[in-house]
Structures are given as structure tokens and as C-alpha cells.
Amino acid sequence: MILGRNATDEHELAGEPASIFGASLTLVGELWANGDVRIQGRVDGVVTADRVVLEPEGRIEGSVVAREVHIDGRLIGQVFAPTVSIGPTAAVSGTVFYNKLFVSPDAVIDGRMPWRPMHYFEGRLRV
């Protein structure tokens, strides 16, 4: 329970399947998800969602704003999320603003990871 979700969120997750941004997709621009999104393709721009999962084959160049972010792929840019977890296949360059953080020992990290208090995120998150 790294990410400490509560029961309602679990239910929400079960009821609403995550949107999948598939491996064959490339987006230059902004992506807003009023829910969860799994990114397998490539985004150059901003991703805003409740929860973002960047899959091993996914790549984001830009920024990610979410309540929770899990990174297994390649991220270049900034992350603003109270809860961030970085998996073993991840490669992150840039800045990760977090309140709770998990980093796998195998992850490749190049950049800064400044801690921020919860209220720092409240104004930035829609949800």
C-alpha cells in the first residue's frame, strides 16, 4: 500500500476503466482525463488526470499533473503529484514534485525531486 488509497477510490477505479492511450498513438498537445489514464504511446505536452500510469513503452515529454502518478516508462519534464511511484523500468529526467514518493532501486533518475507539502498541490489539481 505504497500509495495509501482509500476504499472509495478503489471502488471508483473498479467502476471506471482507465482510458488507454495506446502504443501506436502520438499526441502533440494536451491530454485531460477526468479519471485514470494509462499511457503506452507518446505524448509531447501536458497530461492532466486523476491518476496517470506511464507504461514501460510509454513516453511523456512535458509535464504530468495528477493526484497519483506511476512511472514505468520514459519521462522528460516535470511531475506534479502528491503521490509518485517510480518503477524499475522507468527513466525520468527532470523535476518531480511530490509529497509521498516511491522509487525502485533500478529506476534511472536524472534530476531533482523536491518534496512539497500537501497544500502545495491543492491549487494545482482539479480533483
Place this chain on the structure above:
Amino acid sequence: MSMFIKTGKPSETREPEPVSETKVMESKGGQQQGAAGPGSQKGAPSIIGPRLTITGNLESDGEIQIDGTVKGDIRGKSVTVGESATVDGSVDADSVRVSGAIEGKIEAKSVAIMRTGRVIGDVIHESLEVEAGAYLDGHCRRTDARGESKTTALTSLAGGSQKHGPSTDAPKIGSAQAKPASE
């Protein structure tokens, strides 16, 4: 929770081999169809879910299913615009199936507008299907080979603007689109 802790395979394995797909994607230079035969298109379609909003241009060398909102242009092989979807921009693909709303040009070999579909904009097609009840407001133009109408448009255009340079050779489609903008 399970979505964040990966123990082996993800529970939801829509794409059979994510890793090999990455390779396909990276080497997509000109042989997109090479490995995957027709029909066995790289796994499941990419889904733009109902709660997703995308601003910007979307490109894919596979199948896209749109159920959310896209403000921008879409290019893909096969594009399906679901009932709950709204697209504000052009769609360029091999085949397009519309059950939702599109405001913009559709250009595809095969276009199908279903009864719940709503299209405001021109449709350039080789084969067009419109179901009874569909809303269609725009010109429909048929082209035999895709892009031919553009080329002819350009040839006449190029003939009228000789001063711009020697462009008597059959120009490519790319330059066809660039030309009018410069005038």
C-alpha cells in the same frame, strides 16, 4: 491499487507484447505493416476514453477508438468515433466510422456514418456509407485514388502560378498542401 503495483503482467493485458511493440513503434519508419499482417494489427485499438479530453494533434499507425473529446486533428489507420465522442478537427485515415460528432473534414478511403453520427464538414472518400438517421452537413466528394483530387487541384494551381518557379513536374501531395497556403 493493483494498477500501481506491478507483479508480473498487468491485469488488463490488452496489448499482448508491450515490449516488442515499442520496437515496432521506434522502427516505424516506413514498414509499419511489415511484421503485423493485415488484420493482426498490433493488438487492441488505442482508446481515448469517454472521460478524456485531448487538445492537439493525434497520430497513430494503428486503430484508434475515440469515446472522449478531441480538439485537434487525428491521423490514423482506422478511426472509430464512438457515440459519446466529440471531435473538433479533421480526421484523416484509411477507414473512419462515425457514431459520434465530428466537426471538421473527414478524409478516408472508407467512411461510414452511423445513425447516431453527426458530421459537420466535408467528406472525401472512396466509399461512403450513411445510415438512415445520420446527420451530415457538408460536401461529399469521391476520389478514386486517395489524394488524386488534391493533385489535380495542385496541377491547375501550379499552372496558374508559373512565376513561382518551375513546378511542371507532378508535385507531391505534401507540396500540394503547402502551396495554397503560401499564396
